[in-house]
Amino acid sequence: MxxxxxxxxxxxxxxxxxxxxxxxxxxxxxRIKAGLVVDGQLAAERVVGVAxxxxxxxxxxxxxxxxxxxxxxxIPVGLAAAGVIDARTSTVRESPNFPSWKDFSLGAxxxxxxxxxxxxxxxxxxxxxxxxxYGVARGASSVVGYTLGTGVGGxxxxxxxxxxxxxxxxxxxxxxxxxxxxxxxNCGNRGCLERYAGQVGIAETLLxxxxxxxxxxxxxxxxxxxxxxxxxxxxxxxxxxxxxxVGRFLGQAAAAVVLTLDVTTLVLxxxxxxxxxxxxxxxxxxxxxxxxxxxxxxxxxxxxxLGAHAGIFGAAASTLAALPD
Amino acid sequence: MxxxxxxxxxxxxxxxxxxxxxxxxxxxxxRIKAGLVVDGQLAAERVVGVAxxxxxxxxxxxxxxxxxxxxxxxIPVGLAAAGVIDARTSTVRESPNFPSWKDFSLGAxxxxxxxxxxxxxxxxxxxxxxxxxYGVARGASSVVGYTLGTGVGGxxxxxxxxxxxxxxxxxxxxxxxxxxxxxxxNCGNRGCLERYAGQVGIAETLLxxxxxxxxxxxxxxxxxxxxxxxxxxxxxxxxxxxxxxVGRFLGQAAAAVVLTLDVTTLVLxxxxxxxxxxxxxxxxxxxxxxxxxxxxxxxxxxxxxLGAHAGIFGAAASTLAALPD
Numbered sequence: 001m002x003x004x005x006x007x008x009x010x011x012x013x014x015x016x017x018x019x020x021x022x023x024x025x026x027x028x029x030x031r032i033k034a035g036l037v038v039d040g041q042l043a044a045e046r047v048v049g050v051a052x053x054x055x056x057x058x059x060x061x062x063x064x065x066x067x068x069x070x071x072x073x074x075i076p077v078g079l080a081a082a083g084v085i086d087a088r089t090s091t092v093r094e095s096p097n098f099p100s101w102k103d104f105s106l107g108a109x110x111x112x113x114x115x116x117x118x119x120x121x122x123x124x125x126x127x128x129x130x131x132x133x134y135g136v137a138r139g140a141s142s143v144v145g146y147t148l149g150t151g152v153g154g155x156x157x158x159x160x161x162x163x164x165x166x167x168x169x170x171x172x173x174x175x176x177x178x179x180x181x182x183x184x185x186n187c188g189n190r191g192c193l194e195r196y197a198g199q200v201g202i203a204e205t206l207l208x209x210x211x212x213x214x215x216x217x218x219x220x221x222x223x224x225x226x227x228x229x230x231x232x233x234x235x236x237x238x239x240x241x242x243x244x245x246v247g248r249f250l251g252q253a254a255a256a257v258v259l260t261l262d263v264t265t266l267v268l269x270x271x272x273x274x275x276x277x278x279x280x281x282x283x284x285x286x287x288x289x290x291x292x293x294x295x296x297x298x299x300x301x302x303x304x305x306l307g308a309h310a311g312i313f314g315a316a317a318s319t320l321a322a323l324p325d
Numbered sequence: 326m327x328x329x330x331x332x333x334x335x336x337x338x339x340x341x342x343x344x345x346x347x348x349x350x351x352x353x354x355x356r357i358k359a360g361l362v363v364d365g366q367l368a369a370e371r372v373v374g375v376a377x378x379x380x381x382x383x384x385x386x387x388x389x390x391x392x393x394x395x396x397x398x399x400i401p402v403g404l405a406a407a408g409v410i411d412a413r414t415s416t417v418r419e420s421p422n423f424p425s426w427k428d429f430s431l432g433a434x435x436x437x438x439x440x441x442x443x444x445x446x447x448x449x450x451x452x453x454x455x456x457x458x459y460g461v462a463r464g465a466s467s468v469v470g471y472t473l474g475t476g477v478g479g480x481x482x483x484x485x486x487x488x489x490x491x492x493x494x495x496x497x498x499x500x501x502x503x504x505x506x507x508x509x510x511n512c513g514n515r516g517c518l519e520r521y522a523g524q525v526g527i528a529e530t531l532l533x534x535x536x537x538x539x540x541x542x543x544x545x546x547x548x549x550x551x552x553x554x555x556x557x558x559x560x561x562x563x564x565x566x567x568x569x570x571v572g573r574f575l576g577q578a579a580a581a582v583v584l585t586l587d588v589t590t591l592v593l594x595x596x597x598x599x600x601x602x603x604x605x606x607x608x609x610x611x612x613x614x615x616x617x618x619x620x621x622x623x624x625x626x627x628x629x630x631l632g633a634h635a636g637i638f639g640a641a642a643s644t645l646a647a648l649p650d
Binding site: 169172173175189252255261262263264289290293294 | 488492
């Protein structure tokens, strides 16, 4: 049964909840990563390929993964997925990975198939919630986080609760304009943050520079950021400069967030955040440049610690998260 | 006595509270505007010059204004002032109008002098709260508003409550960057929204254009926006174009707010909002350009209806407003 109204308050460390066992499932476009989280630790893990695209088959596959992790129906299941998610009703409104799913009641369907309570959450929201409950931002009640993957997502925790917005679409931080007449984005805008700070954006930067760096985008543009960070780790000045630019754009975007919301905990997660040490100093400097000193003082930029398990922990954390009023 | 912990939930229309009588005081740098608000109407008003700068004299003057409006000590008093305000303790941390006030317990002092409960609020927060309770945004539980005065301020209502941020500094919407390498701002940044959309910013635009429009800034730059809007009302194409530019910058800034928070009610208040009909269409178009269609659809841009009384109504409204957890 899906019972969002019974959802307890968010389990920030030191409050009830975060020690409670739960199953977290990170439903990607090609892989299902699932884990049993007990006392904030990953007690068991399962990673399987998505076997089919149709809803019935995926619900059955998810139920089978849950059954492999626990036989206790009292343990709640959190499910994180990309797209427009209505967490109140555990419904997938739109999914980039499963375009045919429209207003699909994934939570209720999986609850019926598995016998567990199921909570569905947007993947970026889940990652930031996971960092706030199990990861680097433990103890912070207000957190804004950026997930730096193929694109850039975001999650916003205010006063101990995820802020999902009036229609469940809050946290689209990757599409905030940082270059008013900048690169065209798929969303229709120009100069979106993700065109500079996501993996695809970084590949665009490399292509614009030409050889030798543009060759990093071959054969797989989405892998270029990782290869660029290896170059930077070996001291390549061009590679270092590119991550500093990523940091400046993130700092400009984060300055708007800090001025608007006066939050003091910022988290960078996702693959590109692997170059945190190259990104964060430039981000901090730009944040200071673009806010009052009294606002930038005390703001912490943190590197998410959940790494490849962020989706699992985040999904598990979403079973603990209260909905906004 | 000041009793913020007893503060009731925000009196959104249709909920208890908004019909309760209260006194609202708008404490400016040179004038005190005060009113008795009953059933959402201004039942009595007093406007007096600030007679002195020192705290004791102003507290006495404020108490005397309150006594002229009501003799019932059960009626709460809301006080709106510019600067960094700690609403939890009704303390003025920093004031642009009274620079010598540092961590001044204005609320407690006035409560003692007047015998009323006193609630202190930042002036831009109060204006937006006033519009949400008594004005154009009645019934909306989440509102982001811009106060377009000398500079640009902001107020943020989320889920029926003012969001003040972790340190009471949220809503500094006038200092969000809209032109990365734009005009220098007093805050140390470049290209802040208020350098283009506030009265001083509009005067800068006029000065950069040279005569004849630059003459509008003479003798009083802060009056130029009003005179420019008179020109625009008479069909002057240059004046119309300048307000469209103000709208574009507001739309760019508001797009970031909508992408971040997924709020659907935006309010423009303050003197420059007098040119609302010239500003709003360009703001709406830029908002649509810089967000997903699914996010910009349904967003309302509203013209604050409280006008010159916004500060009084806002201060009165702050007696009804719950504090965030």
